[in-house]
Amino acid sequence: MPQEFGFYPSLTAEQTLNYFAKLKGVWNGKERKALIDALLDRVNLLSVRNQKVGGFSGGMQQRLGIAQALIGEPKLIIVDEPTAGLDPEERVRFHNLLSETAGENVAVILSTHIVSDVANICSRMAVIRHGEILVTCSPPEAIDQLRESVWEATVPREMVSALKSRCQVISSQMFAGLARLRVISKGERPGEEFTPATPVLEDYYFKLITRPEGSPGMAS
Helix, strand or coil: CCCCCCCCCCCEHHHHHHHHHHHCCCCCHHHHHHHHHHHHHHCCCHHHCCCEHHHCCHHHHHHHHHHHHHCCCCCEEEEECCCCCCCHHHHHHHHHHHHHHCCCCCEEEEECCCHHHHHHHCCCEEEEECCEEEEEECHHHHHHCCCCCEEEEEEEHHHHHHHHHHCEEEEEEEECCEEEEEEECCCCCCCCCCEECCCCHHHHHHHHHCCCCCCCCCCC
């Protein structure tokens, strides 16, 4: 399931799935119609089956994309950036759809840079940098590694350079002339201005990618 689908805009949702079903060898007309009806219902597009795909929103096209990917009962589905450009409601709907699709007989591989997608959907994850797998683990295992290690503070921006020299800053965001920092410091407060923060998966990701090249990797 690619990020860009290239659907024919003049075809309806039903015609699009009919086209892909034929390409995938579903030749029996009755069997194909039953399959298409079931897939449109599964991705909540049954009510718009006769609407042209060119008028679909991004989320509707994503759902149609997963429907065509399910034709042929695949054992493995690879999805690329499935929630890019979706509004929050469509993102939640698509998260639920992917979670329902993955099961005992179907493996779903999600390729994405959106960390919340991984946290909400995936049971296992891998972080890759420059073609190298840095770590593999489950999202809860990753977060557990950062317990009592993440601190945050809002400081004048002129203090940022000094703080970066003495601790690992994993994220920095400017707001009204101040810098909001999240840093890693195991078991020791990095400064009086810092307070403990609840770790999230994004902290783990930034901890990995801000680690200098050639330094030891994190245990999984």
